[in-house]
Amino acid sequence: MSDTPSQSAVVASGLIKQYGRFAALRELNGEFEKGKLYVVLGDNGAGKTTLLRIIAGLSEPTRGNISVLGTSELKVAQAQIGYMAHASLLYDDLNGMENLRYFAGLYGIDSIRCREVISAVDLDPDLERPVGQYSQGMRQRMSLARALLNDPSLLLLDEPFSNVDMRSASEMAGLLAQLRDQGRTLFVVTHQPALLESSADEFIWMEMGRIVNRTPTLRAGRP
Amino acid sequence: MSFLAITRATLGKDIRLEWRSKDAINAMLFFALLVVVIFSFAFDPTAEESRRIAGGLIWVAFLFAAVVALNQTWARELRNQVLDAYRVSPAPANPLFLAKAIGNFIFVSVLEGLMTPLFIAFYKLRALGPGWELLPIAGLGTWALVVNGTFFAAISLRTRSREIMLPLLLFPLSIPALLGMVNATTAILTGEESARFWIALLVAYDVVFTTACLLLFDTVLEAE
Amino acid sequence: MKRGFTILAIVTGLLLAFGFYKALAPLSWPLGTPTEQTMGYVQRIFYYHVSSAWTALVLFAINFVSSIVFLVKRNEKADILALATAELGVVFCAVVLVTGPIWARPVWGIWWDPADIRLNSTLALWLIYVSYLVLRRFSTSSKTPVIAAVWAIFGALDVPFVFFSIWFFRTQHPSPVIAQGGYLDPRMWITVLINWAAFLSLAWLVTWTRYRLEFAQRKVHEAEALESLREGSQ
Numbered sequence: 001m002s003d004t005p006s007q008s009a010v011v012a013s014g015l016i017k018q019y020g021r022f023a024a025l026r027e028l029n030g031e032f033e034k035g036k037l038y039v040v041l042g043d044n045g046a047g048k049t050t051l052l053r054i055i056a057g058l059s060e061p062t063r064g065n066i067s068v069l070g071t072s073e074l075k076v077a078q079a080q081i082g083y084m085a086h087a088s089l090l091y092d093d094l095n096g097m098e099n100l101r102y103f104a105g106l107y108g109i110d111s112i113r114c115r116e117v118i119s120a121v122d123l124d125p126d127l128e129r130p131v132g133q134y135s136q137g138m139r140q141r142m143s144l145a146r147a148l149l150n151d152p153s154l155l156l157l158d159e160p161f162s163n164v165d166m167r168s169a170s171e172m173a174g175l176l177a178q179l180r181d182q183g184r185t186l187f188v189v190t191h192q193p194a195l196l197e198s199s200a201d202e203f204i205w206m207e208m209g210r211i212v213n214r215t216p217t218l219r220a221g222r223p
Numbered sequence: 224m225s226f227l228a229i230t231r232a233t234l235g236k237d238i239r240l241e242w243r244s245k246d247a248i249n250a251m252l253f254f255a256l257l258v259v260v261i262f263s264f265a266f267d268p269t270a271e272e273s274r275r276i277a278g279g280l281i282w283v284a285f286l287f288a289a290v291v292a293l294n295q296t297w298a299r300e301l302r303n304q305v306l307d308a309y310r311v312s313p314a315p316a317n318p319l320f321l322a323k324a325i326g327n328f329i330f331v332s333v334l335e336g337l338m339t340p341l342f343i344a345f346y347k348l349r350a351l352g353p354g355w356e357l358l359p360i361a362g363l364g365t366w367a368l369v370v371n372g373t374f375f376a377a378i379s380l381r382t383r384s385r386e387i388m389l390p391l392l393l394f395p396l397s398i399p400a401l402l403g404m405v406n407a408t409t410a411i412l413t414g415e416e417s418a419r420f421w422i423a424l425l426v427a428y429d430v431v432f433t434t435a436c437l438l439l440f441d442t443v444l445e446a447e
Numbered sequence: 448m449k450r451g452f453t454i455l456a457i458v459t460g461l462l463l464a465f466g467f468y469k470a471l472a473p474l475s476w477p478l479g480t481p482t483e484q485t486m487g488y489v490q491r492i493f494y495y496h497v498s499s500a501w502t503a504l505v506l507f508a509i510n511f512v513s514s515i516v517f518l519v520k521r522n523e524k525a526d527i528l529a530l531a532t533a534e535l536g537v538v539f540c541a542v543v544l545v546t547g548p549i550w551a552r553p554v555w556g557i558w559w560d561p562a563d564i565r566l567n568s569t570l571a572l573w574l575i576y577v578s579y580l581v582l583r584r585f586s587t588s589s590k591t592p593v594i595a596a597v598w599a600i601f602g603a604l605d606v607p608f609v610f611f612s613i614w615f616f617r618t619q620h621p622s623p624v625i626a627q628g629g630y631l632d633p634r635m636w637i638t639v640l641i642n643w644a645a646f647l648s649l650a651w652l653v654t655w656t657r658y659r660l661e662f663a664q665r666k667v668h669e670a671e672a673l674e675s676l677r678e679g680s681q
Binding site: 391392424432 | 455518552573574575577578579582585586587589593594597598600601602606608609611612613615616619656
C-alpha cells in the first residue's frame with residue numbers, strides 16, 4: 001500500500017469470489033486512485049461485472065479484502081456510489097421524473113435535484129412517456145441520471161454503451177469525461193473502449209478473474 | 224426519508240405500477256373467479272355438508288390465488304435489475320419488505336372479496352355462529368399467508384424454478400396457520416365450537432413470523 | 448479421530464444388535480421384553496417408531512442451533528453440521544412415517560389418523576426439512592448456507608405451532624386411536640431407551656461421516672475453482 005489511504009478510491013487485495021466450483025475472481029489485487037477514469041476490459045467471464053458489483057456492495061467476496069472510499073464497510077460507502085448496468089435499473093411503466101422521484105426519496109433527496117440531473121444528461125424532465133418506450137440511448141442516459149442523483153464521488157458503470165446509437169454513446173462518453181474532471185472517480189466496463197480512448201486515465205485488462213495488465217493507453221495493452 | 228415514508232413511497236409506486244399494467248390485475252381477478260367455479264363443479268354438497276367443508280374449500284381457494292399473486296411480487300423488481308437500484312441506496316431493507324407485504328395483503332384481500340360472495344352463493348352459506356368474527360379471521364389468516372409468502376418469494380429469487388419454490392416453501396410452514404384459518408371458519412359457519420383458540424393461534428403465528436421476517440429480510444435480500 | 452470413529456462404530460453395532468434382540472424377544476427368552484396385552488406382537492414396532500421420532504427431534508434441534516451459530520459467526524463447520532443433521536433427520540422422520548401406519552393398520556384398522564398428534568407433527572416436520580434440502584439444492588446464490596440457515600430458523604419457529612395446532616385439533620376431534628403414552632411397563636422402558644441410545648449412536652456415526660464427506664468435498668471445489676491460478680499468472 002503506497003499512498004495515504006485517503007488518496008485511494010478502491011483498494012482490493014486477494015479478492016476471491018466463488019460460485020460453487022467456479023471462481024469469478026481469483027485473488028484479484030489492485031489499488032485505484034481517486035479522480036481517475038478507469039476503463040475495464042476483458043472477455044466475457046473475466047470477472048468485470050463481478051468486480052464492479054463487489055465494489056458497489058451488491059455482492060460479497062468469498063475471501064479477501066476490499067476498501068471503498070476509505071472504508072471496508074461497503075454499506076457506508078454506498079451513499080457515495082452511483083451504479084449503472086446494461087439493464088436500465090428503472091421501472092418501464094413510470095416516466096422519467098416518476099422514476100427519479102422514487103429513487104431520490106430513498107436517498108432523501110428532493111425533486112428539484114431530479115430535474116437537474118435529467119437536464120444534465122440532455123433529456124426533458126417533463127417528458128410524460130414511460131421509460132420503457134425510450135430508445136436505448138435515452139434509457140441509458142436516464143439510468144445515468146438516476147446514478148447521479150446522490151452526487152456520487154464514485155461511479156460504477158457496467159457496459160453503459162451497449163446497444164446505444166453512436167451519437168448518444170459519444171455524448172455520454174463526453175459527459176463521463178466531464179464527471180471525471182469534476183473530481184469523481186469512474187470505473188467503466190465496456191466492450192467499446194475506443195469511445196473513451198482519449199479521456200480515460202488508465203485501461204485495466206482483466207482475464208480469468210484477475211487483473212493482468214494496466215496501461216495508460218489503449219494501444220499499449222492490446223495483446 | 225424516514226422508514227415509514229419509504230414504505231409509503233414504495234407501496235404507492237407499486238400500486239401505481241399495478242394500475243398501469245392492468246392486464247395483471249384482470250388476469251388475477253379472472254383466475255379467482257375460475258377457481259370458485261371449478262370448486263363448485265368439483266364439490267357439490269348439500270347445504271348442511273357444505274357448511275362443514277366450506278371453511279376448508281374457501282381457504283384452499285384463497286391459498287391458490289395467493290400463490291399466483293405472490294409469485295408476481297418480486298417479478299417487477301427483477302425486470303431491468305431495478306432491485307439493484309434499491310439495494311445500492313442507503314434505504315434499509317425492511318421498508319421494502321413491508322411495502323411488498325402490505326401490497327400483497329391488499330391485493331389478496333381484493334381477490335378474497337371477489338371470491339367470497341361467489342362461494343356464499345354457490346354453497347348457500349350462512350354463518351350459524353358469530354359472523355362478524357370472520358373478519359378478523361380473514362385478516363389474520365391472509366396476513367399469515369402473505370407475510371411469509373412475501374418473504375419466501377424473496378428467497379426464491381435466489382433459486383432455480385422460482386414458481387415452484389414459493390409454494391414448496393410456503394405450504395409446509397403454513398400448516399398451523401391453515402389449520403387455524405380453516406377450523407376457525409368452520410367453527411363460525413357451523414356454530415358448533417368457539418373459534419377463540421384458533422384466532423389466538425393466528426395472532427401468535429402472525430406476531431412470531433412477522434417479527435422473524437423483519438429480523439431476517441435484510442440477510443436474505445443481500446444473499447446474492 | 449480415526450480411533451474414536453472406530454470405537455463409535457463398534458458401540459453402535461453392539462447397541463443396535465442388542466436393541467434389536469430386546470425389541471423382538473418375548474418374555475420367555477432371556478432378557479426379553481413383555482408383549483403388549485391389547486395390541487399383540489405388532490406393538491414391538493413401537494420401539495423403532497418412538498426411537499426414530501426422538502432421534503429426529505434431537506437432530507433437528509442440532510440443526511436449529513448450528514443454523515443460528517452459522518448466521519452469527521458465519522462458521523462453515525456449523526453450516527456443514529446443519530446440512531448433515533437435516534438430511535439424517537429427514538431419514539429418521541421417514542422411518543417414523545412408515546412405521547406409524549404399519550403399526551396403526553393391524554391395531555386400529557386405519558392407516559392414518561388425522562388427529563394423531565405425533566404422526567401429523569412428524570409429517571409436518573418432514574415436509575419442512577425436505578423443503579430445506581430442496582432449497583439448498585435449488586439455490587443459485589453464492590450464499591446458500593445463509594439462506595438455508597434463515598429457513599431453518601423459520602422451520603424451527605414453526606414446530607411449536609405445529610404441535611399446538613394439531614393438539615387442539617385433536618381435542619375438538621376425539622380420535623379412535625389410543626395414544627401410546629402414559630403407563631409403560633418398566634421393562635418396556637428399558638427396551639425403548641436401549642433402542643434410542645442405539646439410534647442416537649447411529650445418528651452420531653452417520654452425521655460424523657456425512658460431515659467429513661461434505662467438508663472434503665468443499666475443499667475439493669475450492670481447489671478446483673482456484674486451480675487455473677497457475678495457468679492464469681503471467
